[in-house]
Amino acid sequence: xxxxxxKEILDRALADRYGVAAFNVVNDLSTExxxxxxxxxxxxxxxxxxxxxxxxxxxxxxxxxxxxxxxxAGIPVTLHLDHCPDxxxxxxxxxxxxxxxxxxxxxxxxxxxxxxxxxxxxxxxRAGAHVEGEIEGIQGVEDxxxxxxxxxxxxxxxxxxFIKNSGVDCFAPAIGNSHGxxxxxxxxxxxxxxxxxxxxxxxxxxxxxxxxxxxQFTDLIARGCAKxxxxxxxxxxxxxxxxxxxxxxxxxGKWDPPALFRHQRAAVLEMAxxxxxxxxxxxxxx
Ligand code: 13P
Numbered sequence: 001x002x003x004x005x006x007k008e009i010l011d012r013a014l015a016d017r018y019g020v021a022a023f024n025v026v027n028d029l030s031t032e033x034x035x036x037x038x039x040x041x042x043x044x045x046x047x048x049x050x051x052x053x054x055x056x057x058x059x060x061x062x063x064x065x066x067x068x069x070x071x072x073a074g075i076p077v078t079l080h081l082d083h084c085p086d087x088x089x090x091x092x093x094x095x096x097x098x099x100x101x102x103x104x105x106x107x108x109x110x111x112x113x114x115x116x117x118x119x120x121x122x123x124x125x126r127a128g129a130h131v132e133g134e135i136e137g138i139q140g141v142e143d144x145x146x147x148x149x150x151x152x153x154x155x156x157x158x159x160x161x162f163i164k165n166s167g168v169d170c171f172a173p174a175i176g177n178s179h180g181x182x183x184x185x186x187x188x189x190x191x192x193x194x195x196x197x198x199x200x201x202x203x204x205x206x207x208x209x210x211x212x213x214x215x216q217f218t219d220l221i222a223r224g225c226a227k228x229x230x231x232x233x234x235x236x237x238x239x240x241x242x243x244x245x246x247x248x249x250x251x252x253g254k255w256d257p258p259a260l261f262r263h264q265r266a267a268v269l270e271m272a273x274x275x276x277x278x279x280x281x282x283x284x285x286x
Contacts, residue, residue: 003067004076006100006130007169009044012284013226014203019217019279022046022205023272024082024143024231026053028065030238033265035073037272043281044076045272046227049098050143051084059096067097075285080132082229083145090120094127102132102172102205106151110135110158117166132227133168135159138207140179142231156195163200170205170227171196177208180232186212190219197224205229209275210236217278228279233271241267 013020021038025031025047038045047066054062063079070077080100081093090101103120105113117133124131135158137151151174154162163171173196175189186208193204203226209217210232217228245263249255276282 002071002073002075002077003099004044004078005128006046006078006080009046009076009078010170010203010226012286013044013281014197014224016284017222017224018281018284019206019221019225019228020044020046020281021272021275021279022048022080022227022229023234023275024048024050024053024229025066026235026238028069029261029265030234030268031066031069033268034234034272035069035075035077036265037269037276038075038077038281038285039073040269041273041276041282042075042285043276043283044285045276045281046078046080046100048080048082048229050082050231051086051089051145052143054081054089054093059092063097082231083138083142085145087116087120091123094124094129098129100124100130100132100169102134104134104145106134106137110154110162114162114166117162117168121167130169131167132170132172132205133162133166134172134174135162136174138172138174138177138179140208142179146179156192159192159196160199163196163202168202170203171200172205172207177206177212179208180210182208182211188212188216188220190216190223193220193223193225203227209233214278221279228275230271230275233275234268237267237271238264 023034078099083104205227206225209230
């Protein structure tokens with residue numbers, strides 16, 4: 001059961017209250033390592049790409065690399081475009097094989113966001129794909145997008161109306177979470193997750209996963225955060241393991257690229273496995 005629709009992955013996770021880890025992969029090595037962890041754990045997994053990664057590779061080349069690995073993975077996997085405010089990039093990725101997109105129109109007023117998100121949902125449906133929506137920014141700059149300012153929070157009713165009327169398959173609420181490492185333990189509005197799920201039945205996406213405590217993850221997943229985004233932890237494990245290996249290589253004067261790649265793969269795989277287990281995803285593949 002390799003590539004499956006995002007909605008199927010999330011609806012199953014919401015029903016059984018486990019979290020599916022959504023890792024922001026950055027290249028072939030990190031994609032392969034995440035898939036290897038999910039395969040070892042027999043867990044469904046979401047690969048997501050930032051707009052920056054799409055633009056760095058070029059859409060068709062990135063898809064060819066990721067798709068080849070997804071098709072042979074043997075676990076349920078789906079490819080999602082993370083925060084994208086640009087309709088042209090959304091259209092391009094939907095045409096190019098992404099199974100799901102986050103149309104991030106939080107900078108528009110809610111009425112215009114709703115109008116455009118409804119159009120994106122219709123476009124995605126024609127491509128057999130799904131849509132995550134958001135109306136409040138997630139604090140923190142990631143891959144050149146976002147802001148360090150705390151977002152303005154909309155009334156709960158506004159968020160509920162947006163979810164119901166736009167037809168999104170998943171929603172990213174701002175609950176005090178932020179992208180990047182937390183400087184202090186965040187105080188999260190977990191109740192907002194339960195309220196949104198109770199009112200809409202739609203799974204929530206937990207952004208800013210890196211640095212939350214085990215208890216925070218467990219509580220939010222139990223409340224309906226079926227998609228749990230991890231980006232910074234992947235970048236750190238990839239970069240720090242590389243740095244560690246390169247320091248040793250310099251000391252020894254021994255420069256062997258495959259040894260570097262093995263070291264980075266092991267670090268990313270371990271990071272992915274830890275999160276998959278913590279979110280209750282192990283053994284959930286079908
Ligand atoms: P972190 O970088 O905090 O893991 O957040 C990831 C994320 O939410 C991607 O959209």
